[in-house]
Amino acid sequence: MKFSDVHIGKLSKGDKRAFLLLYDNYFASLTIFAQNFGLSQYESEDIVQETFCRLNSNYNLPDNLSAFKSYLYTAVRNKSLNYIRDEKRRRTNDSVFLDLQDDLLIFDKIVENELYRQMHLLVNELPPQCRNIFQRVLKGDSSEKIANDLNLSVETIKTQRKKAKKLLREKYSLVYRSLYTFL
Amino acid sequence: MKDYTPFEIAELILAKRNNSITGGEERNLNEWKNRSDRNELLYKRLLEENIDADAVERRFEGYDYDKYYKDCCKKIDKSKRIKSIEILKWAALILIPVAVLSLVYFRDSGTKVYQAMADIRPGTSNAVLILSDGEKVTLGDKNAGDLIVKDNIKVESDTLKYENVTTEKIAFNTIIIPRGGEFVLKLSDGTKIWLNAESELKYPVSFTGNERKVYLKGEGFFEVTKNEKSPFKVVTNDHVISVLGTEFSIRAYSDEKYITTTLESGKVSIDAGNRHAELHPGQQSNVSNSEMTVKEVNTQLYTAWRNNKYVFDNQSLREILHTLSRWYDMEVDYDQYNLGDIRFTGELMKYSNITDFLEKLETLEKVRFDINGKKVRVSPY
Structure with missing residues (x-):
């Protein structure tokens, strides 16, 4: 399910369902975003975690999703900047990091990050069994192996693969172009 | 010329990839693309290079928010308990002055938020x-x-x-x-x-x-x-x-x-x-x-205690908590003896809640407090 405008206000009230959606929709993406500044995955996760936990009882959040996203990305960027400054640390990965002051570069990174995030959400919107099988297909498992692993019949796997193919073609069109080679 | 947010551009590119883009949207996207080489480069990279489902899955592999989500829920629960206590406190003690406390530690200060429950009340x-x-x-x-x-x-x-x-x-x-x-x-x-x-x-x-x-x-x-x-x-x-x-x-x-x-x-x-x-x-x-x-x-x-305040100037945590333990009728013990030697400067309104004070100390990231009934346990931050 997608985190939407209506969930923003619920964060302030400590609504756990709203938080679950927030984590589901944004945690990984923002963590990946923070790593652009040269932080490790672990450090980035801490920064995103701190940002998220502070949303509870924060009654000054923007009420539309676009402004809220902007708020999240800005908060993560600023916290990353502070972290690097305060720790006066060497970046974990010197070769890949953004100039924190370069707004254009950050614009590009956010576009890319958002695109991946939305595409990932689409996968997660597949019915659970469909998704599970789909992910295994992506790994290169054969229908026989998947059937064996999941304790299902080969027929069921084939049906699910057809269903996934149909769903993805109808709903997600070109996003999963390459998928058709698998299904 | 419209200023696009990165979120709008991402939506437009996604729609384009999905073949669900409308005529107007496509014109907007093209107009944005043609504004600069940089925009065009990004457009090409995200649209024309083949970002397949496999690439998406790989990007998100190894990210698990479960543990973090649970930690966050715990914090939410704690703050809810504190809020209800706050409300009771306000209702009951409307005439008692609001707690004010400021503490300065010499070296540094941090930002972690800490919340605790307490049976410990001012005298x-x-x-x-x-x-x-x-x-x-x-x-x-x-x-x-x-x-x-x-x-x-x-x-x-x-x-x-x-x-x-x-x-x-x-x-x-x-x-x-x-x-x-x-x-x-x-x-x-x-x-x-x-x-x-x-x-x-x-x-x-x-x-x-x-x-x-x-x-x-x-x-x-x-x-x-x-x-x-x-x-x-x-x-x-x-x-x-x-x-x-x-x-x-x-x-x-x-x-x-x-x-x-x-x-x-x-x-x-x-x-x-x-x-x-x-x-x-x-x-x-x-x-x-x-x-x-x-x-x-x-x-x-x-x-200062006579005027509703406790003032501490470069005093050891041991001295500070010893003094406060009389007023708040609490017991203090230390995980490590030398934690009590850390020195602090600051003041506390004596009718304020002890947790406000301990939280302020915790933000200095030297020590952590756990309150259990009337006992306060001091451990390293």
Whole structure:
């Protein structure tokens, strides 16, 4: 399910369902975003975690999703900047990091990050069994192996693969172009 | 020219990839793309290069928010509990001043938010009075209104008063202030004494003869009515403080090394064993066994408790919590002994919740507190 405008206000009230959606929709993406500044995955996760936990009882959040996203990305960027400054640390990965002051570069990174995030959400919107099988297909498992692993019949796997193919073609069109080679 | 947010561009590119883009949207996207080489480069990279489902899955592999989500839920629960306590506190204690606290640690300060539950409450006005015949009377704000203890002995709000009392032979009363208590006493000569938590004062109901002598255990602030014919004496063990008329604070807890006298105004003389000293305003004496030292101090630090505050200046955590444990009636223990040696400076309104104070200390990221009932455990941050 997608985190939407209506969930923003619920964060302030400590609504756990709203938080679950927030984590589901944004945690990984923002963590990946923070790593652009040269932080490790672990450090980035801490920064995103701190940002998220502070949303509870924060009654000054923007009420539309676009402004809220902007708020999240800005908060993560600023916290990353502070972290690097305060720790006066060497970046974990010197070769890949953004100039924190370069707004254009950050614009590009956010576009890319958002695109991946939305595409990932689409996968997660597949019915659970469909998704599970789909992910295994992506790994290169054969229908026989998947059937064996999941304790299902080969027929069921084939049906699910057809269903996934149909769903993805109808709903997600070109996003999963390459998928058709698998299904 | 419209300024696009990165979110709008991402939506447009996604729609384009999905073949669900409308004519208008496509015109917008193309217009944006043609604005700069940079935009075009991004457009091509995200649209024309084949980002397949596999690439998406790989990007998100190894990210698991489960643990973080659960931690966050715990924090939410804690803050909800605190909020409900806050509401009760406000409802119940509407007249009690809002807690204000600021703490500065010398080196650095952090930002972590900490919240805790507590059974630990600030002290209240309460005491036990033992009359000369041994009868015990409980004094405290539970009595709400004024109370006449006996003849000319009465309680008005937080003050026990002796007025126009005359007795033929010396009769002593004793007032005992428990941990988490405080009380004010106005003696028959007009002398006013603020007694802090875990203290005891024995005094005559009326003063006769050529001296006014009282016996103190613990901590008290004295505002002595001037009477040159009859010096006022405070006795603690073998330590005698003689005054004519003055304001001073004495701290003489049996579990502390020093008997400390701090003079705000007037003049006092101190006799301890064979040592003798006279204090001038702003001076403090510290007596330990037969050693006595006198120094200049900021008297505020030692008398602020009378004015609803605790002030600490570069004091060890051990000293700070020891002092506060009397007022908040709490127990403190340390994971590591040396945690108690960390020094802090700051002040605390004495009617504020102890958790506010501990949270402020925690933000300095030196120590962490866990509260369990009336126990506070100190561990490394």
